[in-house]
Amino acid sequence: MRGTTLLVIAAVVAVLYFAREVFIPFALALLFSFLLGPPASWLRHWHLGRVISVVVTVLLAALIVAGAGVFIALQVYDVAAKLPDYQHTIRNKVQSFQVPGGERLRQTLKLLDETETRVSPNAPAPGAAPAGQAPDQPAVPVEIRETAPKTFDYLQRLAGSVLHPLATAGIVSVFVIFMLIYREDLRDRLLRLMGMGQLHLTTQVLDDAAWRVSRYLRALLCVNTAYGLLIALGLWLIGVPNAAFWGVLSGLFRFIPYVGVIIAAALPVGLAFAVDPGWAMLMETLGLFIGVEFIIYNIVEPLVYGSSTGLSPVAIILGAVFWTWLWGPVGLLMATPLTVCVVVLGRHFPRWEIFNILLGDEPVLSPEARFYQRLLARNPEAAVELAELYLKDKPLLDFYQMVLAPALTLAEQDRERGVLDESRHRSICQNAVDLVEDLADHRDVQPGAEPDRALPPIPPPPAVRDTVLCLPAREYSDEVLARILAQLLTRRGAGVRCLPARSLTAELAEKISHS
Numbered sequence: 001m002r003g004t005t006l007l008v009i010a011a012v013v014a015v016l017y018f019a020r021e022v023f024i025p026f027a028l029a030l031l032f033s034f035l036l037g038p039p040a041s042w043l044r045h046w047h048l049g050r051v052i053s054v055v056v057t058v059l060l061a062a063l064i065v066a067g068a069g070v071f072i073a074l075q076v077y078d079v080a081a082k083l084p085d086y087q088h089t090i091r092n093k094v095q096s097f098q099v100p101g102g103e104r105l106r107q108t109l110k111l112l113d114e115t116e117t118r119v120s121p122n123a124p125a126p127g128a129a130p131a132g133q134a135p136d137q138p139a140v141p142v143e144i145r146e147t148a149p150k151t152f153d154y155l156q157r158l159a160g161s162v163l164h165p166l167a168t169a170g171i172v173s174v175f176v177i178f179m180l181i182y183r184e185d186l187r188d189r190l191l192r193l194m195g196m197g198q199l200h201l202t203t204q205v206l207d208d209a210a211w212r213v214s215r216y217l218r219a220l221l222c223v224n225t226a227y228g229l230l231i232a233l234g235l236w237l238i239g240v241p242n243a244a245f246w247g248v249l250s251g252l253f254r255f256i257p258y259v260g261v262i263i264a265a266a267l268p269v270g271l272a273f274a275v276d277p278g279w280a281m282l283m284e285t286l287g288l289f290i291g292v293e294f295i296i297y298n299i300v301e302p303l304v305y306g307s308s309t310g311l312s313p314v315a316i317i318l319g320a321v322f323w324t325w326l327w328g329p330v331g332l333l334m335a336t337p338l339t340v341c342v343v344v345l346g347r348h349f350p351r352w353e354i355f356n357i358l359l360g361d362e363p364v365l366s367p368e369a370r371f372y373q374r375l376l377a378r379n380p381e382a383a384v385e386l387a388e389l390y391l392k393d394k395p396l397l398d399f400y401q402m403v404l405a406p407a408l409t410l411a412e413q414d415r416e417r418g419v420l421d422e423s424r425h426r427s428i429c430q431n432a433v434d435l436v437e438d439l440a441d442h443r444d445v446q447p448g449a450e451p452d453r454a455l456p457p458i459p460p461p462p463a464v465r466d467t468v469l470c471l472p473a474r475e476y477s478d479e480v481l482a483r484i485l486a487q488l489l490t491r492r493g494a495g496v497r498c499l500p501a502r503s504l505t506a507e508l509a510e511k512i513s514h515s
Contacts, residue, residue, distance in 0.1 A: 005351060013326070020327050025168055028330070029175030031337055033183070034214045035221070036061060040180050054180040058173065068248065075245035079271070082241065086274035201348055209344040212310060213337045219304045224254045227296055231264075234288040238281060240272050256333055257320050265289040310343055311336070315359035368406035375407065376424070380431040387435060395444040400484050404432060408477045429476035436483045440490075470498040 016023055036057050043053035179186065187206060194202045232247020240246065246268040253264035265286075272285040311319070319339030323331035331338075339359060346355030357364050365373065367390060374383035390399050411428050414420035470486045472478035479500060486498040 025171045033179040035217045205348045224251045312361045372407035372410045375428045432480045468496045
């Protein structure tokens with residue numbers, strides 16, 4: 001089954017690569033239909049009709065894109081016209097980078113080049129004529145002239161660089177209009193193609209993918225718009241020329257994952273370097289981009305996106321690399337939405353579960369399996385992190401019952417099967433004991449805990465002698481459970497003593513008699 005699945009995946013990737021001229025416009029149109037679908041549906045509530053609502057939505061989107069293009073073109077012309085005014089500042093700053101002794105270093109390098117030329121076996125002697133030329137024969141200058149390009153060749157190159165993007169944009173626009181108008185009909189045909197027996201499952205897949213991609217695109221649009229506004233406002237306050245232009249450009253470039261932010265920051269930073277004779281504007285501009293990106297990436301995006309995409313951070317990087325390799329820069333732009341669709345497919349169809357396992361953000365191991373794996377890998381720090389994460393919204397008793405005790409059961413099963421040696425098993429149990437001791441002072445903080453599940457506060461040490469004696473059986477895992485029981489009884493106000501595992505019978509009898 002897995003071999004067949006891999007063959008199907010390889011065939012699909014090959015088709016997507018060799019037929020990319022067809023699939024790229026279709027994929028772009030699909031993404032734009034997800035983005036423009038809600039506004040078109042909103043216009044339909046005003047009784048404008050399906051066709052009119054779609055056409056109005058697409059025209060408004062086209063006008064916004066065209067207006068942004070005109071604004072960017074005018075601003076580029078204005079920046080280009082101002083660049084000659086900054087040449088003096090750039091020259092002074094470049095000269096300030098010259099270190100002491102730089103002129104002597106350049107003279108030394110020049111002398112080494114001349115020496116290498118003189119000692120080269122094929123180099124002519126000083127004043128000697130080149131090979132194949134008489135000593136008294138003057139050198140004949142050679143001039144290479146390029147023929148002027150023909151008008152037809154110029155128009156052909158211009159058409160290849162301009163008409164192809166325009167044709168792609170036209171095809172995408174037509175696809176978007178038809179997808180929005182015949183959205184329900186296309187869905188019905190896809191459902192029929194998948195089979196009536198999987199009607200419910202296919203509907204779930206389509207709804208889940210549409211909801212996640214639409215929400216991601218709308219959130220991305222809002223976040224990037226806010227990013228551009230903050231950058232424009234900050235650059236205006238700093239005094240960088242054409243601040244609005246750089247804000248718009250920063251918001252647009254941020255749609256390109258990873259590299260877009262670097263490109264968007266490089267241009268205004270370079271302009272600040274050229275404008276200000278000092279270094280204050282450059283440092284302020286650089287700090288603005290770093291600060292805004294830090295806030296957007298670490299605070300705003302987690303709150304806005306949440307778990308809507310269903311992708312792990314590693315999946316986003318892998319998706320960007322894969323789709324860029326497959327479709328180039330356009331693939332990088334569409335990497336996250338396309339990867340979301342792939343993960344949704346793996347979440348609902350068991351045959352494609354490999355995508356959900358590798359790329360999804362849901363844990364693929366149970367809490368007890370994850371905890372046991374950290375102990376098995378001799379990484380108690382990671383086990384402590386899992387415990388702290390679990391205890392953020394669960395009581396301590398649940399952690400012992402649902403995570404720690406089942407993890408010890410897994411260790412016992414591996415030891416009985418002979419895949420876990422005695423020393424490793426003892427190390428796992430010792431780490432578990434250390435964790436239980438570290439959690440002795442833990443207090444449940446969840447406000448909605450059930451009274452019978454939440455543990456009472458830790459009482460003061462009892463003034464009376466011990467009343468309960470916990471005797472573990474022969475195994476080390478029994479000692480862990482005995483320590484847990486002693487801790488729980490202590491929280492209930494009882495005096496408890498816990499004896500170590502594998503103690504001799506005489507030692508146990510002596511300790512019991514003195515208790």
